[in-house]
Amino acid sequence: MAAYAVAVSQDHDARDPIFALSDEFVEAFAARCPAHATLAGIPCDEGAWNDWSPSGAASWASTVASFQERLRSLPPPRSGAEARWGRLARRVMADYLDERLDDFRHGEHLRDLNNIESAFQHLRMVFDLMDVHSAAGWEAIASRLEGLPRACDSYRASLEEGRRTGQVVARRQVFAVIEQARYQAGDASFFLTLPAAHEASGCGAGAGRARVADGVERARAAFGALAGYLEQTYLPSARAADAVGEERYLRLARRFLGASIDPIETYAWGWSEVHAIEAQMARLAGEILPGASLPEVIELLMTDPARCAQGADEFLRIMSERQRKALADLDGVHFDIPAPIRHIEVKLAPPGGALGAYYVPPSDGFKRPGTVWYAPGAKQAFPLYEEITTAYHEGFPGHHLQCALQVHLDDRLSRLHRFLVTNSGHAEGWALYAEQLMYELGYFERPDYVLGMLAGKLTRAYRVVLDIGMHLELPIPRDAPLHAGEPWRYEIAVEYLHRRAFLPLEHAHSEATRYLGWPGQAISYKVGERVVLELRDTLRRRHGEAFDLKAFHARVIGSGSVGLDHLREIVLDDAAP
Structure with a gap:
């Protein structure tokens, strides 16, 4: 299919x-x-x-x-x-x-x-x-x-x-x-x-x-x-x-994932992802600015005017161009993109809310197009190193392709499914996989942008350890870089996000508050990506040279948003020889 x-x-x-x-x-x-x-x-x-x-x-x-x-x-x-x-x-x-x-x-x-x-x-x-x-x-x-x-x-x-x-x-x-x-x-x-x-x-x-x-x-x-x-x-x-404690946390996490987790195993896996990504970032930083430390390279990428969009209008133009190019290049090659989905808007969100970026799917009949909204806070300059990967996550081939396709598939999906169902593990897992895919396809043309992708992955890995660690009040591992052996608390989470995940302090506060107020959602990114990548690896082993990446993508998002357990059944059953 x-x-x-x-x-x-x-x-x-x-x-x-x-x-x-x-x-x-x-x-x-x-x-x-x-x-x-x-x-x-x-x-x-x-x-x-x-x-x-x-x-x-x-x-x-x-x-x-x-x-x-x-x-x-x-x-x-x-x-x-x-x-x-x-x-x-x-x-x-x-x-x-x-x-x-x-x-x-x-x-x-x-x-x-x-x-x-x-x-x-x-x-x-x-x-x-x-x-x-x-x-x-x-x-x-x-x-x-x-x-x-x-x-x-x-x-x-x-x-x-x-x-x-x-x-x-x-x-x-x-x-x-x-x-x-x-x-x-x-x-x-x-x-x-x-x-x-x-x-x-x-x-x-x-x-x-x-x-x-x-x-x-x-x-x-x-x-x-x-x-x-x-x-x-x-x-x-x-x-x-x-x-919120283990009982409520695991109940809500299952709702976001459509699958149950072992919180201790997932917490340990999250730390292993942190260490692996940090090692990759350190190696790449040496290529960008030989002899400099990773924090020094991040500081350069965050502040160098030549590496930033100056003002909101320029930023929105650059992000819109990224969307148009990706859509044009990948249609028919790695995805079959129906005509209504080929239009996507990029806008600034009104100020006063949480910081970050988010996607809103199109309306019934596509009268309202799918839109990526950015909430940048007080930013006047927009460091591009971290925004290229966000464009592919929130827009195409991330949330926009997945969510807008779900709206479009009225020949197979129920109306409830098309408009009311979004499983965070599937949705965020796919969007994080989309970032990885665009890297594999060569769309991060500068090492700055690759480092930005890795920085995004690092934040998502820290989300796993912070979300589980704070809500279950687990100890920080003895080999951790900060506050080893201490119990998690809000201030430590902010420090990790700011010093280790390189988020601006205002954003780090907003993120830590988000995890504590939305239990179980923050882990859905990396846990969902873990499942999608495991499914891809399984099918590659099963089919060898006959593995069809385009068909795999159609299987993962062609049945609409579902829980991760359900996704495993759909992909592996459909792919059976």
Whole structure:
């Protein structure tokens, strides 16, 4: 199966009732969770909000449970190759519903607060993905602005129920969100950019202009009120300890990976990856600047104006050119790229959130293109040594190819699978593999860029040891370069990220806070890459000279995002001689 397009019936109902049930669930999701529907690119009432309150969460959990029962009541799936997509859709939907209900049973909605990926961030991010080019789009934005205080109230109600019942997050996460909320309530708020954008759209006249302006002030006030609640009421009840403990950590890690891990083995493997990557970087640094130490070479690459993009416009242009060249060169050679996927946008994220880069998939029908967003903080110069590898990770052939392809594959994947399912181990593992692949194909044309790729791998390896080490409160190995034999704590993690992984101090603080607030996610990059590379090695040994790299890529991403255990089954079964 070298190509992604396959000759199967477009009539899902004729193949398996799972597809109709999936469509119905997505419609229910869009009606009940419209903010998340916007984020996922699903048509919905763009002016509406989720009900994040405890009663809203319980009602949605009841709906999810009803779909779970209906799924279990479907007639048995057919056998045979022609029915494989129906069987895939059943398993993916069953896993998705199980995960949602497991989260509800464990009260995860009552402690949905962290510095990077929680309902709090979604309250602001959803506006990045709304239509700003039509009168209807601005009508929806105005409605969402007006309804944002009620949405914040419903979210606060769940946080308050968590506080009342002792299901709270750590103080560090609360401090981070208070800072973000104060930013959005203040004079640099993203919301203050909306009136000018409304005017520039040509839709900014009369009552509509006044609605947007009034809505902006309502939104700022709502974020200010939420910051006040978190600071005055929630914070005194928040946990002092950052670590979540082994039971919760392993449960959440399994959710992100779609596979169980032995945390002690994985922690030791993470350290072995750290040592191997550091040795590679030291050798390469000697080639870039003979006689200099690795930190000295990194300092050069971070500060040399000739090695940096000067300003955001130049940086975005360079990143966009990288995407276009990779797409043009690799189409038909290592990937079969459907036409809608050949367009990708690169943008700066509004300030005020966590630092880094992220990808947002296209919407249904590709009206909204896949987009790489960069959140650089206060950067004015952009060191390119570390950004080339990020371009391939977040864009093509990383997240953009994988996620946009999933949206495109409506001839084989259920609608739930296409828009609501992302397994972090698969997604991040593929994106990290994409960096390695582009290195193997010669797209890191300067040793600076190779060192940047290795620096990214080093950060991901440190994520494994820091995430597991901090949450399980493991000791730092006796042969470690810093704080050997001590237990992990936040300050040590920041020091490792800054001094050993070479992250700027601001970014190191943001990263360490992220790991502590999003348990189990940080390991998904290297663990996922480990699985993808092991699968490639297995097939190479099995098929020898007949191994087809393009076909391997199609197998890994051609069935949509799945858990890592499921991915092993798909790739090895499909590849069987």
